[in-house]
Amino acid sequence: GENVEQHPSTLSVQEGDSAVIKCTYSDSASNYFPWYKQELGKRPQLIIDIRSNVGEKKDQRIAVTLNKTAKHFSLHITETQPEDSAVYFCAAAHRYNFNKFYFGSGTKLNVKP
Amino acid sequence: DVKVTQSSRYLVKRTGEKVFLECVQDMDHENMFWYRQDPGLGLRLIYFSYDVKMKEKGDIPEGYSVSREKKERFSLILESASTNQTSMYLCASSFGREGEKLFFGSGTQLSVL
Numbered sequence: 001g002e003n004v005e006q007h008p009s010t011l012s013v014q015e016g017d018s019a020v021i022k023c024t025y026s027d028s029a030s031n032y033f034p035w036y037k038q039e040l041g042k043r044p045q046l047i048i049d050i051r052s053n054v055g056e057k058k059d060q061r062i063a064v065t066l067n068k069t070a071k072h073f074s075l076h077i078t079e080t081q082p083e084d085s086a087v088y089f090c091a092a093a094h095r096y097n098f099n100k101f102y103f104g105s106g107t108k109l110n111v112k113p
Numbered sequence: 114d115v116k117v118t119q120s121s122r123y124l125v126k127r128t129g130e131k132v133f134l135e136c137v138q139d140m141d142h143e144n145m146f147w148y149r150q151d152p153g154l155g156l157r158l159i160y161f162s163y164d165v166k167m168k169e170k171g172d173i174p175e176g177y178s179v180s181r182e183k184k185e186r187f188s189l190i191l192e193s194a195s196t197n198q199t200s201m202y203l204c205a206s207s208f209g210r211e212g213e214k215l216f217f218g219s220g221t222q223l224s225v226l
Binding site: 044 | 117148153158214218220
């Protein structure tokens with residue numbers, strides 16, 4: 001089955017700096033890659049996603065890039081703010097096994113004011 | 114707004130007890146999921162259902178069963194709870210067949226003593 005690895009497990013940045021979280025996946029048939037944010041004590045929520053037919057997607061301060069050849073995708077957060085502090089999960093979904101998401105182990109992002 | 118409601122926020126049970134975790138969604142979503150969240154392991158899929166009375170095993174189904182008698186409700190059953198099932202359990206739902214956004218419940222923290 002699919003194996004999604006996520007790095008780093010923790011990330012500490014100064015407010016205003018950029019943060020990058022990276023994920024790799026093993027199954028070349030995976031075609032959907034969402035990112036979820038989980039604030040302390042709250043439920044995970046989708047913040048951005050990308051499908052395999054595009055290489056990059058942006059939404060204000062966040063962006064996701066996908067390299068299908070290397071089988072990795074990354075989350076980029078620019079101009080970080082304290083409210084960006086949370087655990088971020090990447091995931092991959094297989095086109096022939098719809099809606100079965102494989103999640104990474106999570107990255108705890110701490111943005112220091 | 115989609116609402117996914119889990120019946121209990123915290124639950125304490127004894128080893129060997131039968132445990133029911135209930136999840137209800139109000140958006141007529143076809144797909145429902147049970148995940149287990151453990152520190153450093155991300156979210157692992159226990160079971161999912163893509164239709165009433167339909168269920169499929171996820172990555173860690175051992176020790177669990179599920180029931181989906183109505184479209185809006187998906188129950189997770191621990192037939193005989195064990196201490197290694199102490200965890201945060203997250204229910205989620207989604208619409209459609211190809212990599213759709215997951216809507217999560219707020220989670221049930223289960224402690225098995």
